[in-house]
Amino acid sequence: MTHIDIEHLEHFHGLPVHNPDPSSGPLPAADSVAWRLVCEYDEETGFADLWEQFLETVDTTRVRALVIGPWWNDEYTPFAPVLELIVAHADRFPALRGLFLADVEGEECEISWLRMCDVTPVLEALPLLEEFGVRGCGQEGLALRPLRHRALKSLRFESGGLPGELVRAVAASELPALERLDLWFGSSWYGGDATVEDVRPVLAGGLFPRLRHLGLQNSEIQDEIAAAVGSAPVIAQLESLALSMGTLSDTGGEALLNGQPLNHLSLLDLRHHYLTEPMVERIRAACAPAVVEADEAEEDYGDPDEEPERYVAVSE
Known part of the structure; x- marks a missing residue:
């Protein structure tokens, strides 16, 4: 982590x-x-x-x-x-x-x-x-x-x-x-x-x-937030959006891809995430020419046969 x-x-x-x-x-x-x-x-x-x-x-x-x-x-x-x-x-x-x-x-x-x-x-x-x-x-x-x-x-x-x-x-x-x-x-x-x-x-x-900028970050419900953002009217007026620091996974990534276009943004911040590399590349392609900031994915914790444990970037 x-x-x-x-x-x-x-x-x-x-x-x-x-x-x-x-x-x-x-x-x-x-x-x-x-x-x-x-x-x-x-x-x-x-x-x-x-x-x-x-x-x-x-x-x-x-x-x-x-x-x-x-x-x-x-x-x-x-x-x-x-x-x-x-x-x-x-x-x-x-x-x-x-x-x-x-x-x-x-x-x-x-x-x-x-x-x-x-x-x-x-x-x-x-x-x-x-x-x-x-x-x-x-x-x-x-x-x-x-x-x-x-x-x-x-x-x-x-x-x-x-x-x-x-x-x-x-x-x-x-x-x-x-x-x-x-x-x-x-x-x-x-x-x-x-x-x-x-x-x-x-x-x-x-x-x-x-x-013009909205940051909904550092969340344990980052996938839910991404799904809500996908259909949110406020996105049309934004120039930058931050969904970083949380537990964003491919579920949330898919919701972003299925939502409204984000390529009018200058920046989409997804740093500290649990997205797979293919999903990151799909998001980059869909959002171009917007800059998508996404570092290397965080690692899941816990038993691989059970629901993965994921953490926000800042808690204690």
Whole structure:
């Protein structure tokens, strides 16, 4: 089984990610980088102090993008107090357009251990935000309520277990500017209980009229998703589609081939899959001139005489 290592963001919202360190010389211009705030392990400075220092040393009125890394310096702590600080000082960030919560690598904390919370308040406090990403699992509190946000263009949830309630909240939200949507469904072992029905309003088209990229990824029901995508009206408006990181097999591949044409896409991402090589070649041929990204197939596990065991790329 291939395990995909989650790594720190190097670029976000079109900007290089920068860890502020006053001891290393002059800070860059406030609007030239995506600022990454992180508590160093075993240091005494907590996130509240780090946040206050950031507000005092950087012209936050010009900050365009913000990335929150590990917010604890010893034992893992809940994310809610960090979110409360961002919300409380939202008026200090009038230029903020990109926000990523929990940019944490597996060596720092497994994605399923990140103690997240309802992230709706930060979207409500930042009505001009254009790009929003979150990493975490539903079993540790990750949640969203339906909302209306006029400016949001990109919404991304990276999860090893995405709750169906959150997916339904996305589908019940009014996001007229949304161009990119990425959902990592994850594993049922880690709270991932989202279904195709939860995402059906998105697949029906018209919900997000400006949507050009859709990622329904990292799923144990990747074949079911592929079958639903095959007849989904939303596909006609897309420029790229990601069905990667999950348990996609020839069953799902056949459903894609029997569905609507996908050759208007610029990219079809199928990486981390269980497709046979002949099926991959059939999909490539059917989708040309679209680029089909498909690496070497994952291996089935378990007794060969029984139903094969297959795994998503990111779970724990």
